[in-house]
Amino acid sequence: MAKLNILVTGTSRGIGKAIAEALAGHNVVGHSSAGGEGRIAADLSQPGAAEGLWRETLERLGGRVDVLVNNAGIFEANPIDSDAGAWVAEWERTMRVNLTASAELCRLAVLHYRERGGGRIVNVSSRAAYRGDSPQHWHYAASKAGMIGMTKSIARGYAAEGVLAFAVCPGFTASEMIDDYMSSRGGQQILADIPLGRVATAAEVAETVRWLAVDAPPSATGAVLDVNGASYVR
Numbered sequence: 001m002a003k004l005n006i007l008v009t010g011t012s013r014g015i016g017k018a019i020a021e022a023l024a025g026h027n028v029v030g031h032s033s034a035g036g037e038g039r040i041a042a043d044l045s046q047p048g049a050a051e052g053l054w055r056e057t058l059e060r061l062g063g064r065v066d067v068l069v070n071n072a073g074i075f076e077a078n079p080i081d082s083d084a085g086a087w088v089a090e091w092e093r094t095m096r097v098n099l100t101a102s103a104e105l106c107r108l109a110v111l112h113y114r115e116r117g118g119g120r121i122v123n124v125s126s127r128a129a130y131r132g133d134s135p136q137h138w139h140y141a142a143s144k145a146g147m148i149g150m151t152k153s154i155a156r157g158y159a160a161e162g163v164l165a166f167a168v169c170p171g172f173t174a175s176e177m178i179d180d181y182m183s184s185r186g187g188q189q190i191l192a193d194i195p196l197g198r199v200a201t202a203a204e205v206a207e208t209v210r211w212l213a214v215d216a217p218p219s220a221t222g223a224v225l226d227v228n229g230a231s232y233v234r
Contacts, residue, residue, distance in 0.1 A: 001214075003025065003026050003027050004026045004027065004066040004067055004213075004214065005026070005027045005029075005061040005062075005064050005065050005066045005067070006023055006026050006027065006028045006029070006065070006066060006067040006068075006069065006213065007028075007029050007031070007053075007054075007057045007061075007065055007067070007068050007069065007105075008020050008023070008028060008029070008030055008031065008069040008071055009031045009044070009053070009069065009070055009071050009072035009101075009102075009105070010031065010032065010071040010072030010073065011030030011031060011032060011039055011071070012030075012032035012033075012034070012036070012037075012039065014173070014202055015071060015124065015170065015173060015202045015205050015206060016030070016032075016071040016072065017202070018202035018203050018205065018206035019069060019071060019124075019205075019206040019209050019210070021206065022203070022206040022207055022209065022210040023210055023213065023214075026214075027061060029057045029060050029061060031053055031072065032072075040053055040056050040057065040060075042056075044072055044096070044097045044101035045093055045096055045097050045101075047096075049101065050101040050102075050104035050105050050108075051104060051108065053105070054104075054105060054108045054109075058112075064116065065109065065112060065119065066119050066120065067119065067120045067121075067122070067213045067214075068105055068106065068109040068119070068120070068121045068122070069121075069122045069123075069124070069209060069213060070102040070105060070106065070121070070122070070123045070124060070147070071124040071209075072097065072101070072102075073097060073098045073124070073143075073144075074093070074094055074097045074098065075137070075140055076090060076093075076094065076140075077136040077137065078090040078091060078094070078136055078137065078138070078139055079135075079136050080135065080136075080138075090139065091138075091139040094139040094140060094143055095139065095142070095143050095146075098140070098143035098144065098146075098147070099143040099146045099147060099150075102123060102147060102150070103150055106121055106123075106150060106154060106165075109121055109163075110154060110158055110163055113158075113161070113162065113163045114158070114161050114163065117161075117162050118161065118162020118163055118164070119162070119163060119164070120163075120164045120165070120166070120212070120213055121151070121154060121163070121164070121165040121166070122165075122166050122167070122168065122209050122212045122213050123147045123148075123150070123151045123165070123166070123167045123168070124147075124167075124168050124170070124205075124209065125144045125145075125147040125148050125151075125167045125168065125169045125224070126140070126141075126144040126169055126170060126171075127169050127170065127171040127226065127228045127231065127232045128140060128141040128144050128145075129141065129144040129145040129147065129148045129169060130145075130148075130169065130232060130234060131232040144169075147167060148167055148169075148224060151165045151166065151167040151222070151224070152165075152222050152224075155221045155222030156222065159218075159221050159222075164216075164218055164220075164221040165221060165222065166212040166216065166220065166221065166222070166223050166224070166225070167223075167224045167225070168205060168208050168209055168212065168224070168225050168227060169224055169225065169226050169227065169228065170200055170205045170227045170228060171194065171199070171200060171226075171227070171228025171229060171231045171232065172190060172194070172199040172200070172228075172231075173199055173200045173201070173202055173204075173205055173227075174199050174200070174201050174202060193231050194228070194229040194230070194231040195229060195230040195231065196229030196230060196231075197229075198229065199229070200227050200228065200229060204227055205227050208225055208227050212225070
């Protein structure tokens with residue numbers, strides 16, 4: 001198989017790092033807010049950052065991207081009894097990082113793929129897109145639900161041009177991002193809600209992403225795959 005040129009956002013740790021490792025053997029460009037270790041630095045909470053990231057990725061990959069993996073995201077509490085201005089600011093920050101920046105990258109990828117005869121997008125959403133989340137995380141659940149709607153719209157709109165779009169919905173996943181949340185919510189209670197009896201590993205989510213990015217048949221475009229130990233089934 002020929003090597004693919006792949007951009008993966010949010011690769012400094014957790015699921016994103018595992019995705020980059022699972023795609024070893026292809027030409028992978030990683031990203032994080034701070035950069036380092038060959039990753040492109042881009043703060044996706046800032047307008048224009050996504051376009052700059054895409055442009056630098058094209059430069060590194062010789063003008064061609066075959067696969068975009070939108071993994072970067074934030075998960076920050078936003079209690080409803082916060083100051084109104086602070087609550088709205090946190091909502092907008094989460095939407096920009098989790099959804100708007102992903103949408104900007106998807107747009108650039110679709111335009112690029114249409115010129116080149118096709119390509120793939122894999123968006124890392126969340127179980128929260130369907131099940132919802134805690135009272136402090138409305139914004140997170142809404143942002144991830146938006147990713148699903150966006151993915152399906154891309155799949156339906158551009159399949160005839162070879163543009164394929166997929167989404168992955170992890171539940172709780174063993175990573176640095178979720179450790180504090182599990183501690184605050186009570187780890188045993190969370191595990192009791194997962195029929196498999198454990199949270200997913202980052203490697204399990206990464207393998208699902210790898211399959212969609214590389215091996216999934218074109219007819220699977222628009223698919224959303226759950227990786228949550230049957231804690232939420234649709």
